[in-house]
Amino acid sequence: MKRTDYISWDEYFMGISLLSGMRSKDPSTQVGACIVDMDNRIVSIGYNGFLNGCSDEDFPWEREGDFLNTKYPYVVHAEQNAILNARGKNLEGCSIYVNLFPCHDCARNIIQSGIKKVYYLDDKYKDTDSTKASKFMFEKAKVECIRLKPRTEKIEISFKTQD
Numbered sequence: 001m002k003r004t005d006y007i008s009w010d011e012y013f014m015g016i017s018l019l020s021g022m023r024s025k026d027p028s029t030q031v032g033a034c035i036v037d038m039d040n041r042i043v044s045i046g047y048n049g050f051l052n053g054c055s056d057e058d059f060p061w062e063r064e065g066d067f068l069n070t071k072y073p074y075v076v077h078a079e080q081n082a083i084l085n086a087r088g089k090n091l092e093g094c095s096i097y098v099n100l101f102p103c104h105d106c107a108r109n110i111i112q113s114g115i116k117k118v119y120y121l122d123d124k125y126k127d128t129d130s131t132k133a134s135k136f137m138f139e140k141a142k143v144e145c146i147r148l149k150p151r152t153e154k155i156e157i158s159f160k161t162q163d
């Protein structure tokens with residue numbers, strides 16, 4: 001008799017996105033993204049962070065103040081990193097799981113990469129022009145956006161061993 005309490009594909013992929021976000025050094029918002037092909041194979045993963053090869057100390061994590069003294073010009077978004085981490089693999093028809101709804105810049109890159117479905121959890125910036133632009137572009141480009149309502153509030157991962 002097989003287990004019945006296994007997690008769903010959506011919980012699995014969104015869980016991987018959230019776990020990836022746990023690598024983010026952003027003090028205010030940790031985002032992870034997981035790109036999955038039409039056979040439910042994971043193609044790529046990414047989280048929000050600063051530039052490869054640069055020290056995280058080289059750039060500001062601030063949200064407020066002069067634009068150049070905030071993180072916004074420099075931080076690479078989780079979706080962007082996931083697309084780039086795919087290293088040119090064909091993403092046509094893939095889905096992307098991301099815990100926070102994509103901004104307008106990521107929406108453009110998601111659309112241009114051929115990704116056709118966006119699964120998300122949180123839409124905390126839904127009233128911003130950025131998110132409104134994302135939704136407009138996704139609608140025109142016929143990219144489906146699905147807000148996940150997981151069956152369970154949380155999934156626990158333990159490193160505890162039997163020995």
Ligand SMILES: Nc1ccn([C@H]2C[C@H](O)[C@@H](COP(=O)(O)O)O2)c(=O)n1
Pocket residue numbers: 026028029030031047048049063071075076077078079098100101102103106
């Ligand atoms: N879909 C998204 C939205 C945001 N991010 C990143 C970019 C920043 O590191 C952070 C947002 O910062 P906040 O304005 O909430 O302090 O989250 C992303 O990677 N993907």
Ligand SMILES: [Zn+2]
Pocket residue numbers: 077078079102103104105106107
């Ligand atoms: Zn973005």
